[in-house]
Amino acid sequence: MSDPFRLDGKVALITGGASGIGEASSRAFSQAGANVIIVDIDLAKAEALAESLPKASAHRCDITNEADVQQLFAKIHSLNILFNCAGIGLVGTVEETELADFQRLFRVNVEGTYLMTKAALPLLRKNRGSILNMGSVAGLVGVKRRFAYCATKGAVIAMTRQLAVDYPVEIRANCIAPGTVDSPFVEAYLEKYHKNEKDKVRVELNQRQPVGRLGRPEEIANLALYISSSSADFMSGSIVTIDGGWTAA
DSSP states (O other): OOOTTOOTTOEEEEETTTSHHHHHHHHHHHHTTOEEEEEESOHHHHHHHHHTSTTEEEEEOOTTOHHHHHHHHTTOOOOSEEEEOOOOOOOBOTTTOOHHHHHHHIIIIIIHHHHHHHHHHHHHHHTTOEEEEEOOGGGTSOOTTBHHHHHHHHHHHHHHHHHHHHSTTTOEEEEEEEOOBSSHHHHHHHHHHOTTOHHHHHHHHHHHSTTSSOBOHHHHHHHHHHHHSGGGTTOOSOEEEESTTGGGO
16 A cells, blocks of 8 residues: 655755754655755754755754845755744743743744745745644643743744635645644753753643643654645645644643
């Protein structure tokens, strides 16, 4: 039986592609036959990953910098899949959130997605390509002390739906909304905010998902692979949760 989720002959660009969900997706897309363009702020890490994959290249790009993005796309001549996976988080209520931090989150999570999408669109339209954005359950429900993060992920979800409406036959645009995933993103959060109580907070994070555990990067990557494959050709404008039952509870 043939694998329905193959990406042979496809070119896939993954931002934040050198760590966490991005790294798992780079591996999954490569194993499915894609030529993977790993884009990350950490070039050394991206290069090390690219060297371990059969058809991959590494590029450093600050997705919040328009000149960086333009320089990146000057090197790319064909593209089938854009996975806007890069993102950052912040803990705080509206009263605890400084304007500079609020703006920083929007620059990375929203403006970065905008700049990459705008630059990729001419190439994607030639191939009826796929845009996959990284949302979050935080864009669908309120999460305590995540004011800025919720705002950015809500924006990403809205942008995804809007793209699907503007370009209904030229491209597909979809969004993944994960719950909490066991990744460097979470480890950085624990180190920054709960350095002296990591084990306690990690247990709480596991319990926040009704299934009783964190997600795994590979689980999100496999969903990303399906959405980006021709098997999901009828899917556009969808926001797909993969959250251990969080938004159902």
